[in-house]
Amino acid sequence: MHLSSRLPHGFEPNALSAALARMRRESRDVLDLTVSNPTRCGFAYPETDIRAALSTPAVLAYDPDPLGSRVAREAVAAHHGHGLRAEDLLLTASTSEGYGLLFKLLGDPGDEILVPSPSYPLFEWLARLEGLHARPVPSYFHDRWHLDLGALEDAVGPRTRAIVVVNPNNPTGHFLSKGEWDALTALCARRGLALLVDEVFADYALEAPADRLPTALDDAAPPCPVFLLSGLSKVAALPQLKLGWIAVRGVGAEAHLEALAFLADQYLSVSAPVQAAAQALLALAPAIRSQVRARLSANLATLDAALARHPRLTRLPVEGGWSVLLRRPAVDADEACALRLLEQTGVLTHPGSFFDLPGDGHLVLSLLTPETGFREGLDCILPIL
Incomplete structure (x- = not known):
């Protein structure tokens, strides 16, 4: 076979x-x-509170919404702040699933995404499983890690569809600087690319420099399509409660969310109980x-x-x-x-x-x-x- x-x-x-x-x-x-x-x-862990969050009557109801329940999206928006609205969000079962949806949205088989390296090796397989190619672009270390913005620009080809960055990076811990963010969004706008920003570790700053970008949500109006990914796995250290999300901003945000909702509607993978519990879990x-x-x-x-x-x-x-x-x-x-x-x-x-x-x-x-x-x-x- x-x-x-x-x-x-x-x-x-x-x-x-x-x-x-x-x-x-x-x-x-x-x-x-x-x-x-x-x-x-x-x-x-606050075991009693977590159990209570997962045992409300609402966990027994099923009222599927391709974007995710409005109550859960409102909870995520309130948790992040920065003017984020429920209307800006799509819920997923995990950030990995979020990548799968975004790669379906942005590319055709044979297209490529650029991933600054070092980085988490999962990207290669998440892209490959959608028929895309993840092309690593080396960053460099000089006192701290830096994106090689020139190398990223040189790597853009006719089939490049997006750049993926992790803020802060896994495993280097590198936060994007505000200057790197401005240059990245300008590059994506100039070359017609989307920018995917994984911020699952954004709440865990340790030796962060003063010029770091704490979150891509600081930029309320980026000049290119921006998709921010996060989830309960790191935000609440609850990987067993499968809930992730994609926040969509920038050029074409409304149309991109509509298309993502269509894709998510084919799976409806986010469980009703975790959506019902989301507000309480995020409070913990x-x-x-x-x-x-x-x-x-x-x-x-x-x-x-x-x-x-x-x-x-x-x-x-x-x-x-x-x-x-x-x-x-x-x-x-x-x-x-x-x-x-x-x-x-x-x-x-x-x-x-x-x-x-x-x-x-x-x-x-x-x-x-x-x-x-x-x-x-x-x-x-x-x-x-």
Whole structure:
């Protein structure tokens, strides 16, 4: 039987994943410094309030709206502020689904999107599954990360339809500067492109510079189509309650929302219970986020104290997000290094190559890791890097 060419040629795990699976089959202890699931990180969730939000009579009703229920959209708009209205929003089951809808909206098979790298590897597959090509455009590091705006402009071709940016970036933590935003929107307007802005980590600023763009919603009237994505997974650290959203602004916003509603109407994938609970869940989000931010700051301080004892190792600035880039002597390839650490110490890290970090010499660690485990993991791996 023929399978779609949009699928991988095979599903064999890479060497690091295979080693991890083998260790778990053997019941060997693994200390995970890559954890990204907040529900496994020991945070104190307001369980009674979450259960109450999901047990109101409204969760039993089904009144589908392709844009998502108005009550839920009003809750999202109020949460964001910046003049956002329910009429500007479309609800999705996740940000990944939001990307799928946007790629359907903006491109035909064979078209391409530009993605500044380093970045999250999921974009390649989300685009490929819609018949599009995600073309990476390297950013550069000089004191902090910067978009290479000239390279982005040079990369625009006749089949380029959009640029995707993550603000702040995963895993580099780079917030767009206000100057970069102005240049990006001008480029998209000049070349007839849409701009997709993923802001799932926007609430988690750490070492953010003064010129950062806190959110694309600061620009009330961008000169190009702008689609902002976010969701409960990071905003409220509730990935199990599948609710994302797309805010649409800029040129052609009304027509774009109408077309997105048509696409969403073919699936109607957002559950009625999570839409009914959205207002209450978003009201709980600030207290949950404060715990997450405290964890991120504490682990960053722990890392800095540990690095002071290992001067050959450094870290890059963490403007925002849940990850930190550890810089090490490139005595072996990043993936080989992560595999060596796993096998010798039982500590799981992500090689920088997974995120298209240039060259070798980087590991990616999660600052979300419970504090005791983070400290123990560092004590295991730093001496042998």
